[in-house]
Amino acid sequence: MSNVPLLEVNALKKHFPLKSDFFGGKKGFVYALDGVSFTLAKGETLSIVGESGCGKSTLGKTILRLIEPTDGEVYLDGERVDNVSLNKLANFRRRVQVVFQDPFSSLNPRQRVRDIIGEPIINFGLASGSELEDRIVALMDKVRLPRDAMHRFPHEFSGGQRQRIGIARALAPGSDLIICDEAVSALDVSVKAQIVNLLSDLQDELGLxxxxxxxDLAIVEHLTHRVAVMYLGKIVELADRRTLFSTPHHPYTRALLxxxxxxxxxxxxxxIILKGDVPSxxxxxxxxxxxTRCPYVFDRCRVEExxxxxxAHAGQVSACHLDEVPPLAS
Amino acid sequence: MSVSIEPGFAAAPVLRDVLPPRRERGRVMLFIYRHPTIAVGGLLLGLMVLIAIFAPFLHTVDPTALAPARRTRAPNAQYWFGSDMLGRDIYSRVLYGARVSLLVGFLVAAVSSLVGLTIGLCAGFIRILDTVMMRVMDGLMSIPSILLAIAFMALIGASVQNVVIAISVAEIPRVARLVRGVVLSLREQAYVEAAIASGTSTFKIIWRHILPNTLAPIIVQATFICASAMLAEATLSFIGAGTPPTTPSWGNIMAEGRALWQVKPFIVFFPAVFLSITVLAVNLLGDGLRDALDPRLAKRI
Structure with missing residues (x-):
C-alpha cells in the first residue's frame, strides 16, 4: 500500500440551506454532513453504515460532486478534486463511478443496454467502432450478463440483472473506485448475495x-475491510471489520450491532433499545x-463534542468521552 | 489490508439468465387489437387528411364560385351538401375547408410543442430563467385563450398564418409548464445522476436522457392541442376574427349559415359533422397514444 491513499476525504461538510422564508431570509441549514474524514486505499472496501437520514447517501453524492460540498476537501491520489470546476473533472469522473440503489430508476428506460454501458466509454473517448463493441461485450461477460442482452431495453430485465448492467456501466471507463450507494438494498436476498459476491470478485480481479x-450490517460484515459508522452527519466510529464487529467501542455502534x-x-x-428518534x-x-439517546450519557457529553x-484496539477510532465503555448489561 | 475476506457468501447458484424472447415487430391486426383507439382515431384522421389533400379531385367545383340563382338549395344530385346563400357548393367548401382546419391544427400543435419544449427545457435546467419564464407563462395563462387569440387577430389582421400564431401563443404556456414539470422530475432521476457521474456533458444529457423521456407526454399533449386548435380556428372564424371570408373553412361556413340555421340547417350541419369527427379522431388518437406510451403500462408486455 502506497503512502498516498486513493481517496482522502477531509472534514467534508454539506449544509443544505432551508427554503428561505417570505422575506428572503435564510431560516437555517440541514447539517447533512458535518466534518467527515476518512481515507480509502486502492483495492480496499470501506463501508459507511448508519440509520436512514444520517448522511450516508449525501456523503456519496458529495464525493461524486453530484452535490457541491459546503466545506472540506476531497483528494484523489493526492490531487484535490472538490474545488476543480465541473468541466475539468474528466479524470476524476473516469476513475470514480457510482452504482445506485434503485435498479429501476438508475437506467434510462429508453436506452438499450449497449448504449447504457457504452456511454461512459464514448464520453471519455476510450474506444470506438468495433473496439467499443468488444469492450461492451467484455464488460457484459465480466458482470455475467448474457450477450443477447446487448440490444434490449432495461424493462426486459429483472432487478438483479439491471443492477449488473449498472455495475457494468460503472466499470466501463476502467474506474478505480466505485461508490455503491445502497447498491444491493433493493434486491432479493439471494440476488443480493450474488451481487455482493460479484462485487468482491470484481474487486479481486481489478483491484477496485x-x-x-x-x-445492512450482515452484508457489510461479509464484504468490507473497514467500517465507518455515521450518526447525524458525523463518523462516530471507524475500525477494521473484525475489530468493529467483535469489540465495538461507541455506544451507538453497539446499539446498531x-x-x-x-x-x-x-x-x-x-x-440495546435506543430511546426516541434520531434528532433533527x-x-x-x-x-x-x-x-440524547445514549445509555451512558453524562454531563460532559452534553457540552463538549x-x-x-x-x-485500545489497533486501527479503531471512536468519538466518545468514555475511555472504557462499560460492558453490556446482561 | 490486514483483514482478509472469507471467500463467497452462501449464495444460491447463479441461475442461467432467462430473458424473454424478443417480440416480433409488425402484425397490424395485433396492433389494432391492442390499441383500438389509435387505430380508429388514426384511420379517421388519415381519411380527413386524404380528403384535404385530394379535395380538387373529389368531384368538387370551385368553392368560391357564386351562383346567386341557385342559392340555399337543399342537398340534391348537383349540390350533395346543398348550397349556401350565395349559391356556393357546400360540399366543395367543406372539403376545401378541411385543408384550413387540418393545417391550423397540425401547425399549431407543431409550433406550440416546439416552442413550449424549448421554453420548458430552459426553465427546467436553468434556475435563473425558471422564475422569470414561468411568471410570463402564468401571465399568458391567466388570459382566456380565445380572448387572447381574438385580441391578437384584431392586432395583426385576418389570415390563416395569423390564426396559427394567435392560437399557438395561447397554447405555448401549457406545453411549457408540462415540459418543465417533466424535466424537473427527470433531472432528479438516478440515471441522470449516473450520466453526470460518468462524464456526460449537459447537452448530451438533455439530448439523450431528458428529451426522449419528455416526448411521450408532449406527443399526447400535441394531439389535444391539435384538436383544440381546430375548434379555436372554427370559433375564431365563426365570430369573424379568424380565417378571412374568402377562404372556406368549417368555421366560416358555419358562421355564414348561422342566420339561416332554423330554415336551412344543412348549411351548418355538414361542416359541424366534419369538425366533430376530426376532433374526435384526434382525441381518440391522443388517448390511445397516452396509453401506449405510458411506461407504467408498457411493462405489461
Whole structure:
C-alpha cells in the first residue's frame, strides 16, 4: 500500500440551506454532513453504515460532486478534486463511478443496454467502432450478463440483472473506485448475495476500491475491510471489520450491532433499545450528537463534542468521552 | 489490508439468465387489437387528411364560385351538401375547408410543442430563467385563450398564418409548464445522476436522457392541442376574427349559415359533422397514444 491513499476525504461538510422564508431570509441549514474524514486505499472496501437520514447517501453524492460540498476537501491520489470546476473533472469522473440503489430508476428506460454501458466509454473517448463493441461485450461477460442482452431495453430485465448492467456501466471507463450507494438494498436476498459476491470478485480481479454505503450490517460484515459508522452527519466510529464487529467501542455502534437480526430464535440476545428518534439534523444536539439517546450519557457529553480518538484496539477510532465503555448489561 | 475476506457468501447458484424472447415487430391486426383507439382515431384522421389533400379531385367545383340563382338549395344530385346563400357548393367548401382546419391544427400543435419544449427545457435546467419564464407563462395563462387569440387577430389582421400564431401563443404556456414539470422530475432521476457521474456533458444529457423521456407526454399533449386548435380556428372564424371570408373553412361556413340555421340547417350541419369527427379522431388518437406510451403500462408486455 502506497503512502498516498486513493481517496482522502477531509472534514467534508454539506449544509443544505432551508427554503428561505417570505422575506428572503435564510431560516437555517440541514447539517447533512458535518466534518467527515476518512481515507480509502486502492483495492480496499470501506463501508459507511448508519440509520436512514444520517448522511450516508449525501456523503456519496458529495464525493461524486453530484452535490457541491459546503466545506472540506476531497483528494484523489493526492490531487484535490472538490474545488476543480465541473468541466475539468474528466479524470476524476473516469476513475470514480457510482452504482445506485434503485435498479429501476438508475437506467434510462429508453436506452438499450449497449448504449447504457457504452456511454461512459464514448464520453471519455476510450474506444470506438468495433473496439467499443468488444469492450461492451467484455464488460457484459465480466458482470455475467448474457450477450443477447446487448440490444434490449432495461424493462426486459429483472432487478438483479439491471443492477449488473449498472455495475457494468460503472466499470466501463476502467474506474478505480466505485461508490455503491445502497447498491444491493433493493434486491432479493439471494440476488443480493450474488451481487455482493460479484462485487468482491470484481474487486479481486481489478483491484477496485469500493465505498460501500449500506444499512445492512450482515452484508457489510461479509464484504468490507473497514467500517465507518455515521450518526447525524458525523463518523462516530471507524475500525477494521473484525475489530468493529467483535469489540465495538461507541455506544451507538453497539446499539446498531445489537439490532442485527439473528436467524436463530433461541439465540440469547442483548438488544440495546435506543430511546426516541434520531434528532433533527436541522438543529443537532449540542456536544455529542448521540447524547440524547445514549445509555451512558453524562454531563460532559452534553457540552463538549467528542473527537475521534484511538482506542485500545489497533486501527479503531471512536468519538466518545468514555475511555472504557462499560460492558453490556446482561 | 490486514483483514482478509472469507471467500463467497452462501449464495444460491447463479441461475442461467432467462430473458424473454424478443417480440416480433409488425402484425397490424395485433396492433389494432391492442390499441383500438389509435387505430380508429388514426384511420379517421388519415381519411380527413386524404380528403384535404385530394379535395380538387373529389368531384368538387370551385368553392368560391357564386351562383346567386341557385342559392340555399337543399342537398340534391348537383349540390350533395346543398348550397349556401350565395349559391356556393357546400360540399366543395367543406372539403376545401378541411385543408384550413387540418393545417391550423397540425401547425399549431407543431409550433406550440416546439416552442413550449424549448421554453420548458430552459426553465427546467436553468434556475435563473425558471422564475422569470414561468411568471410570463402564468401571465399568458391567466388570459382566456380565445380572448387572447381574438385580441391578437384584431392586432395583426385576418389570415390563416395569423390564426396559427394567435392560437399557438395561447397554447405555448401549457406545453411549457408540462415540459418543465417533466424535466424537473427527470433531472432528479438516478440515471441522470449516473450520466453526470460518468462524464456526460449537459447537452448530451438533455439530448439523450431528458428529451426522449419528455416526448411521450408532449406527443399526447400535441394531439389535444391539435384538436383544440381546430375548434379555436372554427370559433375564431365563426365570430369573424379568424380565417378571412374568402377562404372556406368549417368555421366560416358555419358562421355564414348561422342566420339561416332554423330554415336551412344543412348549411351548418355538414361542416359541424366534419369538425366533430376530426376532433374526435384526434382525441381518440391522443388517448390511445397516452396509453401506449405510458411506461407504467408498457411493462405489461
Amino acid at each position: 476500491a469500493l465505498l460501500f454505503i449500506s444499512h 445489537s439490532a442485527v437480526p439473528v436467524p436463530d430464535p433461541k439465540a440469547p440476545r442483548n438488544r 439534523p436541522i438543529n443537532p444536539p449540542s456536544g455529542c450528537r448521540f447524547h 467528542p473527537l475521534l480518538r484511538k482506542t
